[in-house]
Amino acid sequence: MLLLVDAGNTRVKWAIAHEIAGAGTAPGDWIAHGAVLHADVKRLPALWAAHLPAHAASAGAGAAPVRAIVANVAGAAMRAELDSLLAALAPPLRPEWFVSQPELGGLRNRYREPAQLGADRFAAALGARALAPDKALVVATCGTATTVDAVGADGEFLGGMILPGLGMMLSALARGTAQLPQVTAHGDRAPAFADNTRDAILSGCLSAQAGAIERACAAHGAELCLLSGGAAGHVAPLLSAPHWLLDNLVLVGLHAAAAAPELRTC
Numbered sequence: 532m533l534l535l536v537d538a539g540n541t542r543v544k545w546a547i548a549h550e551i552a553g554a555g556t557a558p559g560d561w562i563a564h565g566a567v568l569h570a571d572v573k574r575l576p577a578l579w580a581a582h583l584p585a586h587a588a589s590a591g592a593g594a595a596p597v598r599a600i601v602a603n604v605a606g607a608a609m610r611a612e613l614d615s616l617l618a619a620l621a622p623p624l625r626p627e628w629f630v631s632q633p634e635l636g637g638l639r640n641r642y643r644e645p646a647q648l649g650a651d652r653f654a655a656a657l658g659a660r661a662l663a664p665d666k667a668l669v670v671a672t673c674g675t676a677t678t679v680d681a682v683g684a685d686g687e688f689l690g691g692m693i694l695p696g697l698g699m700m701l702s703a704l705a706r707g708t709a710q711l712p713q714v715t716a717h718g719d720r721a722p723a724f725a726d727n728t729r730d731a732i733l734s735g736c737l738s739a740q741a742g743a744i745e746r747a748c749a750a751h752g753a754e755l756c757l758l759s760g761g762a763a764g765h766v767a768p769l770l771s772a773p774h775w776l777l778d779n780l781v782l783v784g785l786h787a788a789a790a791a792p793e794l795r796t797c
């Protein structure tokens with residue numbers, strides 16, 4: 532069994548799944564999944580406990596141990612917190628820290644320094660390849676930051692773009708100006724040319740997000756864009772490029788990575 536964790540700069544997302552190799556499990560087939568804000572991270576063990584075997588012994592002799600695979604881009608304090616939360620489980624889990632590596636599961640990382648690439652970006656690209664193999668892809672993750680990456684049909688991770696996420700763009704305008712209010716994205720689509728401040732801010736920030744993704748799709752000749760992250764649902768309606776909106780591509784990638792023999796964690 533696997534406990535997969537994607538610790539981003541706003542929320543910690545998790546999923547519990549069977550290994551892909553066994554029981555006909557496909558990438559992203561979750562037994563359970565969820566997300567918490569950083570402030571609520573101490574709630575995770577209780578959320579996980581309901582779905583993890585309490586003791587390897589009670590799951591039967593020879594039961595496969597639980598592996599915890601974690602992609603963390605939220606810094607050293609989050610790493611220490613997750614380490615101690617996992618160590619306090621019964622039985623304790625020692626996380627396998629997922630990092631970007633030069634090559635994994637047919638994905639070749641063309642970052643100049645492969646390990647500098649955010650673990651979440653490499654995992655999302657792996658997830659994208661698992662769901663849409665052999666296609667020229669753009670992988671966009673709309674989280675705290677928005678990342679827009681290009682993956683070739685042959686598995687080459689070419690690199691990408693990093694821009695402020697939707698929430699960060701909206702709050703930067705409120706913080707950095709005298710007259711602009713704090714706006715939060717809502718379900719209604721703002722007109723491209725808005726006749727009020729609130730909609731003009733939304734139109735600008737959403738267009739910036741979608742515009743970066745559309746430019747990436749055009750530059751890469753992408754056959755498909757895979758879109759994920761907490762703000763992706765607000766951005767997707769503005770995209771004219773073919774796209775799939777997915778719940779958590781990073782976790783799908785960690786699920787796929789767990790089955791790759793050349794996975795190197797630390």
Ligand SMILES: Nc1ncnc2c1ncn2[C@@H]1O[C@H](COP(=O)(O)OP(=O)(O)O)[C@@H](O)[C@H]1O
Pocket residue numbers: 538539540541542543568673674675676696697698699759760761762
């Ligand atoms: N309940 C929520 N709490 C905070 N942010 C949310 C929530 N729902 C959607 N969002 C949006 O999603 C973004 C965070 O998405 P997420 O994918 O969790 O980011 P990260 O991976 O960086 O932690 C926020 O910046 C905000 O735009």
Ligand SMILES: CC(C)(COP(=O)(O)O)[C@@H](O)C(=O)NCCC(=O)O
Pocket residue numbers: 538539540541604647648649650651652672674675676677678693696
């Ligand atoms: C770009 C990111 C901040 C995105 O983080 P997120 O929005 O998912 O919290 C993260 O992937 C990161 O810290 N990357 C390291 C630098 C890089 O990928 O080049």
Ligand SMILES: [K+]
Pocket residue numbers: 672673674675676677678760
């Ligand atoms: K992101």
